[in-house]
Amino acid sequence: MIASPELIDRNYLLDDEAMKRFVTQGYHLIELDFPLEFHESVCQQIDAAFERRGQPFDAILDEVPDLQKVWDNPIVRGALISIMGPDFTMNSHRHCHYTKPGDQGGHWHQDSVNSRHHLIRTVLGLYYPQNVTDDMGPTVILPGTQYHNTPSALMSSYMNFKNQIAMSVKAGTVAITHYDIWHSWGPNVSQKNRRMLKFLFDRGSEPTDPSWNAAPYANLGVMKRSVEIDDQSAAYKHNLMWANIWRWLHGVELEDALRHNS
Amino acid sequence: MTLLRNTLESWLETAQSKLSNGGVTSADIDALRQALSNAQPRQRLLYLHVLGPSVTAPIIGMAEHEPIAGAKDTIRTRTNWPYNTVQEAMIDGWQVIHFPQQMAPFDDRELDYAGYEFILQKIEEVTL
Numbered sequence: 001m002i003a004s005p006e007l008i009d010r011n012y013l014l015d016d017e018a019m020k021r022f023v024t025q026g027y028h029l030i031e032l033d034f035p036l037e038f039h040e041s042v043c044q045q046i047d048a049a050f051e052r053r054g055q056p057f058d059a060i061l062d063e064v065p066d067l068q069k070v071w072d073n074p075i076v077r078g079a080l081i082s083i084m085g086p087d088f089t090m091n092s093h094r095h096c097h098y099t100k101p102g103d104q105g106g107h108w109h110q111d112s113v114n115s116r117h118h119l120i121r122t123v124l125g126l127y128y129p130q131n132v133t134d135d136m137g138p139t140v141i142l143p144g145t146q147y148h149n150t151p152s153a154l155m156s157s158y159m160n161f162k163n164q165i166a167m168s169v170k171a172g173t174v175a176i177t178h179y180d181i182w183h184s185w186g187p188n189v190s191q192k193n194r195r196m197l198k199f200l201f202d203r204g205s206e207p208t209d210p211s212w213n214a215a216p217y218a219n220l221g222v223m224k225r226s227v228e229i230d231d232q233s234a235a236y237k238h239n240l241m242w243a244n245i246w247r248w249l250h251g252v253e254l255e256d257a258l259r260h261n262s
Numbered sequence: 263m264t265l266l267r268n269t270l271e272s273w274l275e276t277a278q279s280k281l282s283n284g285g286v287t288s289a290d291i292d293a294l295r296q297a298l299s300n301a302q303p304r305q306r307l308l309y310l311h312v313l314g315p316s317v318t319a320p321i322i323g324m325a326e327h328e329p330i331a332g333a334k335d336t337i338r339t340r341t342n343w344p345y346n347t348v349q350e351a352m353i354d355g356w357q358v359i360h361f362p363q364q365m366a367p368f369d370d371r372e373l374d375y376a377g378y379e380f381i382l383q384k385i386e387e388v389t390l
Contacts (some may be wrong), residue, residue: 080347105336128285140337148374157379158307159325159335166339182376228375229322 008086012078014212020213022083023120023245024153024226024238026146026221027165030075032172039171041065042129046195058196060096060248076174081202082212083123083176083204092123097185097196099141104119105137105187109152110180117151118241119248122179130171130192137188139167139196141173144227146178147241148259155182163228208251220246263330266301266387273297276360301387304329308356308384310348312376317348322377329388348380356382 020096022028042064049056049063056063070076071090080088110116111124118258132138142164166186167175177183179200188194210217220243247253273294277286312325321343326335345351348358360380 104334107337139306139339142376145376148376150374150376154375157325158311158323158376159309160337160340161311162340162343163321163322164337164339168339184337211387214378223274231377234374 001237006130008081009074010213012074012081014082016061016212016215018079019082019212019249020220020246022176023176023242023249026144027141027143028079028080028083028176029169030174031170032070032073032075032174033174034069036171038066038069039129043195046098046129047193050096050098054230055096055098057095058093060094067127067199070174070197071125071133071199076125076176079176080123080125083120084201084203085205085207089204090200091200091202094197094199097194097198099137099185099188099194101188101191101193103137103188103194104229106184106198107152108142108155108158108182108184110145110148110150110182112179114149116147118147118179119245121203123201124155124166124175124177124179124181126168126175126177127197127199128171128173128175128262129195129197130170132167132169132173132194132196133170133190134166134186135169135188135190136192136194137186137190138169138194139183139185140164141175141177142182142229143168144229144238145182146180147238148180148182150182157255161229176186206251207249210250214250217250219243263304263328263333266297268296269301272293287357297389300390302390303385304388306384306386308351308382310351310380310382312348312362312380317352317358317379317380318380319347319365319388321346321348348382351382356384359383373380376387 014022020030024048045064046060049060071080112114126139142161157193167173215240222239227235227238272291277290280286280290306329307327309325309327310321312321313319324343324345327333345354352358358380360379361379362380
């Protein structure tokens with residue numbers, strides 16, 4: 001999925017403000033402009049695949065090839081190129097989270113093992129092909145936690161946070177999140193099925209230039225307490241981290257403090 | 263879960279209304295006796311995640327654990343946050359049974375958590 005420069009429509013790239021929000025908050029939302037019939041058809045194809053063979057795991061894209069159209073959409077590609085560079089690739093792992101009425105919900109976790117990286121090397125692409133309401137047990141994320149390295153088992157005493165974001169969204173919403181952001185989902189107390197397609201995208205190379213519509217480089221600047229869960233110490237640490245990630249995304253030399261954690 | 267004091271308040275309200283209408287009956291007295299004999303003390307737990315280790319620091323998250331079989335707090339968008347601080351919960355009768363450690367047993371360059379965890383309890387009589 002390497003985008004040659006002539007194929008990149010800069011109109012779809014993110015601007016500085018959107019990139020700063022991603023660096024600090026760890027997510028970016030897109031509403032696809034596809035007709036509703038497209039999303040309904042995707043739901044039907046998913047249901048048919050589950051009926052035929054059960055959970056398809058990584059084969060969900062083979063079972064529902066229309067999903068590729070989501071990731072080929074220029075707005076989605078523009079956001080992915082902005083965040084991950086023009087030579088990002090789709091990871092072979094993907095998963096359809098399918099929660100039915102009565103599902104008990106989950107617990108807060110970070111995906112995979114506790115070997116985290118602060119730089120943006122992998123993102124999740126979450127696509128919702130149907131409307132999601134609060135009673136359907138939406139995905140929830142906790143902005144700013146993408147730079148935490150937290151054993152998921154030790155998150156088990158957490159439940160609800162004041163600033164968690166519930167993905168109660170319209171059909172056709174795509175959320176791009178940092179791979180390490182804390183996430184969970186609620187119980188499905190509705191009478192509807194909830195489908196969420198999780199895809200992974202990997203960075204292809206180190207940034208040498210901004211891959212978004214960037215203004216001339218300037219330091220990120222001090223962004224005090226941009227994340228509500230940060231205490232004073234964490235806020236200082238995150239400010240340094242964000243500034244370094246901002247430099248790295250511009251292809252500017254990192255400060256030593258971050259290089260050791262990359 | 264029904265708290266005994268709520269059961270008693272309800273009984274008293276009914277009894278009050280009956281005073282002008284023939285008074286309480288022996289069945290009412292039996293119901294009250296039954297509620298009292300079935301009541302048991304139970305431990306309610308409240309986990310509060312707070313921006314700092316002080317009881318006056320702002321709360322950023324919470325979890326409620328009620329002493330009933332099968333009861334489980336869930337991930338949801340809460341519309342009510344009963345307390346802004348641990349101190350407000352204490353004023354409401356909650357007792358702190360676990361204080362966060364200020365001496366973190368890890369290097370905070372390596373591991374991160376969200377907030378400082380206080381665990382509070384209320385021992386309440388509940389009717390079964």
